[in-house]
Amino acid sequence: MKRNTVVVSVVVLVLVTSGTAGFAAGATPTADAAGAQSLDAGAVGGSLADEGDGTIGTSLADGAATTPFQTAGQELPFVRGxxxxxxxxxxxxxxxxxxxxxxxxxxxxxxxxxxxxxxxxxxxxxxxxxxxxxxxxxxxxxxxxxxxxxxxxxxxxxxxxxxxxxxxxxxxxxxxxxxxxxxxxxxxxxxxxxxxxxxxxxxxxxxxxxSDDARFEIVNATTDAQIGGEGMLEAEIENVGADTARDASVVLESSSGGLAFGESASDAARIDELAPGETRTVRYDVGFASGAPVREYALSGSVQFETSEGLQRADEAISAGVTPGPEQRFAVDDVESDLYVGEEGTVTGTVRNDGPNEARNVVVQFAEESENVIPIERSVAVGTLGPGESDEFRLPVEIGGEAKAIDRTADIAVRYRNAEGETRAYQDLELLFDVQPKRDQFLVEVDDREIETGTGTEIDVRITNNLDETVTDVEARLFADDPLDSGDDEGFASALEPGESTTMTFDLEASGSGTAKTYPISFDFRYDDADGNSQLSDTTRVPIDVVEGEGGFPAGIALGVLALVALVAGGVYYAKRR
The missing domain is CATH 2.60.40.10 (Immunoglobulins)
Known part of the structure; x- marks a missing residue:
């Protein structure tokens, strides 16, 4: 008990001499679970010596609360402030x-x-x-x-x-x-x-x-751009402040992906000078994404300017809204084609202006590249179309020789000029057309396809234009391999309309040593198409049957015997003369 009293007395002495607290009568130390000595907060009271700030565990004299705190085994420094x-x-x-x-x-x-x-x-x-x-x-x-x-x-x-x-x-x-x-x-x-x-x-x-500097408001903002197109945005800027702004840079920005300033989300325009109460119009090139909704698009911006004292200032809080026009739309109907693998042809259809505005100088053009669908002309003019009006178009196309005979699609665009003469384009269009399998440009028919060995004959060949266009200067050429041969292997027709036929005659001989069986002869044709371009057709093959001659020796053997008889007779005659 005496030992505890001594400890308390020492603590009291320290606190009193430091001017920090006085202990209430009967205060006794208590031991925590770790055996460390600590004061019982409920029994301790005191005041700050210089302020009379209250007691531990009660309120301070000015009403602020105090909180006793002690860390066992750790002596914290005395500090006040x-x-x-x-x-x-x-x-x-x-x-x-x-x-x-x-x-x-x-x-x-x-x-x-x-x-x-x-x-x-x-x-x-x-x-x-x-x-x-x-x-x-x-x-x-x-x-x-x-x-x-x-x-x-x-x-x-x-x-x-x-x-x-x-x-x-x-x-x-x-x-x-x-x-x-x-x-x-x-x-x-x-x-x-x-x-x-x-x-x-x-x-x-x-x-x-x-601030008494210049301040700015966008009092009006309009655009002639439509959804899916580009145009001009005009913003009227008013100086609503009390000072003249010089060398002002007006920056507008869009936070919407549907509205862009060219390739960027913002753009700047310049005003030389703007006095208080004065309004100026600034212009920007803008575009609205295809398929974007028709609504008001928010614009935010800032104006960097120079005050009348030459100081640089900025108004960072200008804003406005702008509404585009509805998208100018077109449709394509009645698409047909006469396309064959390896040939030129056309894709035809009707283009319709679905409005809302008149479209001038309408042009239909291909908008994609393909290895097998090769536009002969990439675009064709249609003319001016009012809302709801339509007109036909024809796109000349060549189909590559390695193409597949399948249904195909091609992206196209409609380019036109608006009422202000500015060029615009609508690209959400697609053509669907079919490609037919490869075909012979000319059909070849031979009625009498039989020839005897060792003989010659004339064959009549009926040539039919299998194309969808008139061809001119048609030159036919016959090709034959042993045992067949031709001494007159060319034919000519000045013109053949689609589906028109003509008959050409060629010489054909069969060698006497040939074996009786079927042999091919071939034809190709050089001609001028409807555009005046020279073309060479694919080769067409026709079967010819070579047969043995009727009765006696074969013609080749008979000729050999006659030659031998003539030779013997000549020898006898010569011997008698001597």
Whole structure:
């Protein structure tokens, strides 16, 4: 018991001599679970020697709460002090006619009354749970932001509280004061294992300046662009401020993927000078995505300018909306084709203007590349089409020789001029057409296809134009291999209309030594097509039957015997003469 009394006496002596607390009569130490000595908070009371701040476990004299704290086995330094908060703003200028964001900076120039610096200083100079609330009751300004919590503010780590301040359009230029209330908690004193926490409220004033610079509004914005097209956007900019703006750069930006300024989301236009109350029109090239909805598209922007004093300023809060016209649309109907693998042909159809506006100088053109579908002409003119009007078009096409005979598609576009003469294009169109298998350009028929060995004959060949166009200067050529041969292997026709036939006659001989069986002869044709281009047809083969001659020796053997008889007779005659 005496040992415990001595410990308490020593603690009391230390606290009294340090001026931090006095113990209530009957206070006794208690032991924690670890066996460490600690004070019973319910039995300990005291006051700050220099302030009479209350007792541990009760309220301070000024109403702030105190909190006892002790860490077993750890001796904490004695330190006393407090935060000293102030508020300022680096950009105090606000603009009339809009809600401005004002960044309030909270700094702390703490006071250390007793104790050493370093970590101990931060214990009592840190403002914790700082809450910022601004008020502009005595001004025409309105603070739109409520309480902002910014956490702890230390001497080397300021805090920032952004607030929104609305400034009326007609407010007088000048300086106004905003009251800023700061609420926070802090540790007033720490001694041994005991800390004294307080809360505090301070009010600061921040001056804001209502600008008398030039300010800008977009009073009207229009565009002649339609959905799926490009056009001009015109924005009327008015200087609603009190100063002349010079060398102004007006930047507009779209946050929608449906509206673009060329290849970018923004663009800038320049105004040399704009006096207060003056309006100027700036123009931008814009485009609206195909399929985008017809609605108002939001535009935001800024104006960088020079004041009359030569200072650089910016108005970052201009905005507007613009509505495009409905998309100019076209449709394609009645698509037909006469296309064959390896040939030229045409794709025909009807293009219709579905409105809403007249389309001038309409042109239908291919919009994609293909190895097997080769446009002979990439575009064809149709003419002017009013809303609801239609007209036919014909696209000449060549189908490659390696193409497949299948149904095919091709993307096409309709290019036209609007009422202002500006070129526009509609690309959401597709042609569906079929390609027929490869065919012979000329049909070849031989009625009498039989020839005897060792004889010659004339064969009549009927040639039919199997194309869908008139051909001219048709030159036919016959080709034969042993045992067949021809001494007259060419034929000619000046012109053949589609489906028209003509008969050409050729000589054909069969060698006497040939074997009786079927042999092929071939024809090809060189001709001029309907466009005057020289073409060479594919080769057409026709079977010819070679047969043995009727009765006697075969013609070849008979000729050999006759030659031998003539030779013997000649020898006898010569011998008799001698």
């Amino acid at each position: 407090s935060p000293d908060l102030s508020v300022s703003t680096a950009s105090p200028t606000v603009t009339p006619g809009q809600t401005n964001e004002l960044a309030l900076q909270v700094t702390n120039d703490g006071d250390l009354d007793v104790g050493m610096g370093g970590d101990a200083r931060a214990i009592v100079t840190t403002a914790r749970n700082v809450r910022v609330e601004a008020d502009a009751e005595d001004t025409p300004l309105t603070v739109e932001t409520g309480t902002v919590a910014i956490g702890s503010v230390t001497e080397d780590r300021p805090g920032e509280a952004p607030i929104a301040v609305t400034v009326p359009e007609d407010v007088e230029q000048g300086t106004y004061e905003i009251d800023v209330e700061l609420e926070y908690a802090y540790t007033r004193q720490q001694s041994g294992g005991v800390t004294y926490d307080r809360s505090a409220t301070v009010t600061e004033e921040v001056e804001v300046e209502v």
